[in-house]
Amino acid sequence: MENKTNCVEIVRKQKQTGKWILISVVLLWFFVLIIFPLIGIVMETFKNAISVITSSLSSTASTHAFWLTILITFVAVIINTIFGTIMAIVFAKQNFKGKLFLESLIDLPFAVSPIVAGFMFVILFGPGGWIGSWFYSMNIKIIYALPGMIIATLFVTLPFVAKEIIPVLREFGIEQDEAALILGASQWQIFWKVTLPSIRWGLAYGVTLTIARSIGEFGAVLVVSGSIINKTQTATLRIHDQFTDLNYAGAFSAALILALISFIILNLIQYAQKRKERI
Amino acid sequence: MNKGLKRFVKGDLTVRGIALFYIGLLIILPVIAITTEAFKGGIPNLWKQITLPQALFSLKFTFIIALIMLVINIITGTATAWVLVRYDFPLKKTINALIDIPFAIPTVVTGMMLIVLCGPRSLIGDFFGKHGIEIIYNKPGIILALIFVTFPFVVRSVQPVLIEMERDMEEAAQTLGASKFKIFFHIVLPTIFPSVLTGAALSFSRALGEFGSIVIVAGNIPMKTQVASVYIYGEIESANIQSGLGTAVVLLLSSFIVLIFLNFIQRWSNKYGK
Numbered sequence: 001m002e003n004k005t006n007c008v009e010i011v012r013k014q015k016q017t018g019k020w021i022l023i024s025v026v027l028l029w030f031f032v033l034i035i036f037p038l039i040g041i042v043m044e045t046f047k048n049a050i051s052v053i054t055s056s057l058s059s060t061a062s063t064h065a066f067w068l069t070i071l072i073t074f075v076a077v078i079i080n081t082i083f084g085t086i087m088a089i090v091f092a093k094q095n096f097k098g099k100l101f102l103e104s105l106i107d108l109p110f111a112v113s114p115i116v117a118g119f120m121f122v123i124l125f126g127p128g129g130w131i132g133s134w135f136y137s138m139n140i141k142i143i144y145a146l147p148g149m150i151i152a153t154l155f156v157t158l159p160f161v162a163k164e165i166i167p168v169l170r171e172f173g174i175e176q177d178e179a180a181l182i183l184g185a186s187q188w189q190i191f192w193k194v195t196l197p198s199i200r201w202g203l204a205y206g207v208t209l210t211i212a213r214s215i216g217e218f219g220a221v222l223v224v225s226g227s228i229i230n231k232t233q234t235a236t237l238r239i240h241d242q243f244t245d246l247n248y249a250g251a252f253s254a255a256l257i258l259a260l261i262s263f264i265i266l267n268l269i270q271y272a273q274k275r276k277e278r279i
Numbered sequence: 280m281n282k283g284l285k286r287f288v289k290g291d292l293t294v295r296g297i298a299l300f301y302i303g304l305l306i307i308l309p310v311i312a313i314t315t316e317a318f319k320g321g322i323p324n325l326w327k328q329i330t331l332p333q334a335l336f337s338l339k340f341t342f343i344i345a346l347i348m349l350v351i352n353i354i355t356g357t358a359t360a361w362v363l364v365r366y367d368f369p370l371k372k373t374i375n376a377l378i379d380i381p382f383a384i385p386t387v388v389t390g391m392m393l394i395v396l397c398g399p400r401s402l403i404g405d406f407f408g409k410h411g412i413e414i415i416y417n418k419p420g421i422i423l424a425l426i427f428v429t430f431p432f433v434v435r436s437v438q439p440v441l442i443e444m445e446r447d448m449e450e451a452a453q454t455l456g457a458s459k460f461k462i463f464f465h466i467v468l469p470t471i472f473p474s475v476l477t478g479a480a481l482s483f484s485r486a487l488g489e490f491g492s493i494v495i496v497a498g499n500i501p502m503k504t505q506v507a508s509v510y511i512y513g514e515i516e517s518a519n520i521q522s523g524l525g526t527a528v529v530l531l532l533s534s535f536i537v538l539i540f541l542n543f544i545q546r547w548s549n550k551y552g553k
Binding site for chain 1: 291294295297298299301302305306307308309310312313316355358359361362366368374376377378379380381382383384385386387388389391392393395396401423426427430459481484485487488489490491494495507508509511512515520523524527530531534535537538541542
């Protein structure tokens with residue numbers, strides 16, 4: 001009997017050491033991979049005098065770039081929230097031929113390289129493209145201009161809202177819709193009073209992900225924009241531009257601002273996620 | 280049946296029309312446009328563009344680098360999920376929250392962070408440089424960037440499965456005297472395997488297409504450290520649309536294969552998982 005308890009204790013001790021070794025390895029990996037780089041960028045920024053940082057951030061090119069990012073993000077969020085909700089309702093509540101195929105197509109923007117995405121839109125909306133040539137004949141420029149940048153951002157952020165709401169709607173079912181319908185509610189009333197309240201936190205989660213991706217998008221926007229200073233240069237393009245011009249003070253201070261924004265968004269994401277799970 | 284009910288049962292056609300139009304315009308039409316454009320000159324010509332030495336190298340290089348990343352990420356991602364679910368330790372909640380950072384941070388910023396951390400002027404870069412190992416502007420830097428941007432995928436798909444997993448089988452095996460490794464490989468791994476594959480497929484497709492962080496970290500020397508997306512960008516910039524198209528179509532095809540694979544896993548785990 002005594003022997004047996006000893007054995008159990010030894011096993012338990014071994015388990016404890018194994019546990020702590022695994023925890024330390026994972027923590028070390030995590031710190032080297034995620035935390036150190038974050039600290040690094042803060043230190044690199046503040047190597048420069050504060051005056052250098054503020055002057056490079058307040059230059060016209062930089063402020064223009066940040067405003068452009070905000071504008072594109074704003075437009076992309078509104079359009080993709082509306083269309084994302086519509087797509088989710090269609091895929092969760094309706095049945096039709098080819099539904100499974102189309103629903104998996106929604107994931108394509110996640111799987112495709114941003115450079116290939118930008119390239120597709122250059123071919124479609126460029127001066128010689130199927131749609132682009134028509135707009136060019138009306139003197140509307142899409143590629144190397146704001147519309148193209150918005151379209152590219154719409155593409156890369158298309159799945160977020162829809163993918164977040166579809167499972168919520170499926171779980172929620174359509175019994176309440178049917179009840180409302182029988183009681184004489186219109187489609188609009190059903191949407192505002194039944195559907196929207198049930199999806200609101202899933203929607204919030206999808207929207208924050210959309211914001212984060214819109215602000216951070218680089219490859220797709222780079223290809224369609226041409227990155228023209230004071231014209232089609234967003235914050236990420238500006239950072240890249242300054243970095244390749246060896247203007248490290250400007251590049252790192254702008255990068256730090258974006259890192260801070262993403263940090264705030266990350267917190268919003270987590271908050272929305274928690275609320276979503278609670279319901 | 281009243282009119283509203285009929286419309287409801289059949290599904291509102293206007294709403295469906297809007298949804299399909301949006302998917303058609305933003306996803307289907309661009310894919311068709313780029314494919315048509317690529318096949319315009321005929322298949323032999325397209326094949327010639329894909330097998331140009333620089334293009335072929337960039338494709339091979341991208342796949343090899345992504346595979347190395349995949350092996351590292353599967354192991355570290357599963358271990359991280361395991362530690363976060365099964366063990367208690369200080370700062371656990373904070374770390375769990377910070378796992379998503381790579382998704383939130385712009386890829387350009389990621390690239391610059393890695394340069395600060397491991398570049399030639401940094402402590403780590405200096406140390407490895409003295410031993411003749413170049414991290415930034417070479418393969419280790421690219422792999423590091425890929426590991427960073429794809430880190431959350433495996434963790435976040437394995438984590439919920441581990442949380443839901445019942446522990447009675449493990450306990451039974453333990454009382455019967457199975458070793459920890461035996462328990463892991465015979466009980467835990469089969470349960471989490473579909474979710475590991477899902478996370479792996481997502482990180483693989485992300486790694487194949489990654490651009491922002493790599494373009495900063497890689498140095499982008501043709502035939503040495505140039506990945507496919509950077510090669511395509513270079514071809515677009517220098518107006519060699521045709522040679523860019525070949526590589527782009529290969530990447531696009533890989534994305535489709537990953538999507539099909541993901542669908543397959545989903546169905547497979549729905550069938551046998553519950």
